[in-house]
Amino acid sequence: MKGKRLLVVSWSLPPLLGPRSIQVGRTLKQLAANGWDCTVLSVDTDSLPANYAKDNFLAEHYLQNYQVIRVPAPPWLQLLNLVRRILPQFAPMPDNQTIWVKPVLAKVEALLFTNTYDAVLTFGHPWSDHLIGLEIKRKWQIPWVAHFSDPWADNPYYFRLSNFQKAQMETFERSVIEAADMVVFTNSETADLVFKKYPAEWKTKAQVVPHGYDRNLLGYLKKNDFREGVLRIIHTGNLYGLRTPQGILEALRLLKEEGKLNEGLDIVFLGRTKNREDYIEFCKRHGIEVVKFMPTLPYLESLQIAASADVLLLIDAPAASSSVFLPSKLVDYMMFGKPILGLTPNDGVVALLLDEFGFPHSDPQDEKRIAEMLLGIWDKHNSRGFDFSQKFDSVAERFDIEYTTGTFETLLGAVIAG
Structure with missing residues (x-):
């Protein structure tokens, strides 16, 4: 399977019940069916507070033909969730999953000691997934694709963030986009919004792969x-x-x-x-x-x-x-x-x-x-x-997942080929 080994980071993955989890699981299942060897680092759902919705059917249907390594969330996640609800101006940036970054990077280092990968793929949201990709890129120089889906720093619904927190978001986003080899969005309008504030030559990194449905x-x-x-x-x-x-x-x-x-x-x-x-x-x-x-x-x-x-x-x-x-x-x-x-x-x-x-x-x-x-x-x-x-x-x-994943794997191949 030369040229098709992916190291994937996605907090959101079945059995978590949510739109991002479903889309990521769906895409990875189709990539695996198309011959990609995917190793996925995701949160250990048993370590999450009880209010995180889970669905076993999603795990049975989508966690197929690729390896999933579960990394527990630190036990103080629930406290951070409470802080974000009550005192959002004191919440960590870019999101509460920032406390998960170090444990995942430790797991990545162990994996890379005995394995090689052709590319790294990170899925945000949460945006902390991309901070993991950023550190991998800086330390190991593996080709990296950051999948954004929604806008990050340009999200108009960050009503409760302080100006300092918004500035942090902008700094994180710029660092990720500058370092990533490719940034994927679900539509061209989001790509245009995000990249309009960056040097024109960076726009070549932007690519579009829509969400996909599973017939x-x-x-x-x-x-x-x-x-x-x-x-x-x-x-x-x-x-x-x-x-x-x-x-x-x-x-x-x-x-x-x-x-x-x-x-x-x-x-x-x-x-x-x-x-x-x-x-x-x-x-x-x-x-x-x-x-x-x-x-x-x-x-x-x-x-x-x-x-x-x-x-x-x-x-x-x-x-x-x-x-x-x-x-x-x-x-x-x-x-x-x-x-x-x-x-x-x-x-x-x-x-x-x-x-x-x-x-x-x-x-x-x-x-x-x-x-x-x-x-x-x-x-x-x-x-x-x-x-x-x-x-x-x-x-x-x-928007059929077979069609959208076909587009995605062509882009992944281009990043790997350099």
Whole structure:
């Protein structure tokens, strides 16, 4: 397997239940299937506090054909998590996983004493994974690919960080980008945002590999029949911070007041919703009986519920300017071949992609537009007017994990070849 040995660092990996963990596990499984020999350093999930969600199915499905070395997290991680919630200005940078850097580097040194690798691959978030890659690059000069996904120092949602902490983020990011041989993003808009503050010649390091969906998961799911007079809209995943259901609930309130709220609607929010009781009370106060909040479920169960949807709902945070975030949830939704309703900034990556599909979208806070979209979707659904299959397939195939990993391994090969 000459030229295809990877040393990978990713805190996030199954059985951890989260978007980054799933995407990393999915990519590594496909790389291994394509002949790459991957050794992965990841956190020992048994060392984590109990509030870290885990799912054994994810481990069974994605931890295949590559070696995983588990490095325990130091026992004071939970204390740092508490500090970050209560006194964020005193939290370590770039994240609490910075306490994991030294134990991993000690493991790396032991591995490199008896093994050679053609390249190092680090996955952030957490960003501390890239600090590990930076030290490996400085000490051993192995070709290094840093996978960013989202923006780092340019993230507009760092509301609670001090100016000093933001400056630290900028310093860390610059050091990583300067040293890395390649920096991978999930869309070109994020790459442009990050690299606009650096020398133009650095931009050659930026490459794009989208998130990927795993169509093999469909084999675990039951098919659902069309239901006359019922329109089921489902949102999967957690809602917190600026990502809230308030916009669509306000739209339902408008429809209720205008006598246009059809009781055949069935809107489900699956996952943890911050201030959930407040939203339930809002629905009761306005006589909205078509909304249901469900807790986080095991991964396969959540997929089965998503598969039962007539329309899948995506909710993003509002943005004052163009949004560069491409949530992996949107890509996962593609697997189901269902219409997608997007509550997302009108100027952004998600809106552009939904336009390619021909799916409706609205600013998350535009309740009138959201109400109009709900009425339009109801009419199309009951007339069976969702005819999008040809356009859908041509766009969605770019996000199949086999296709995206094929792009990724070509880039890895180029880095190794120098």
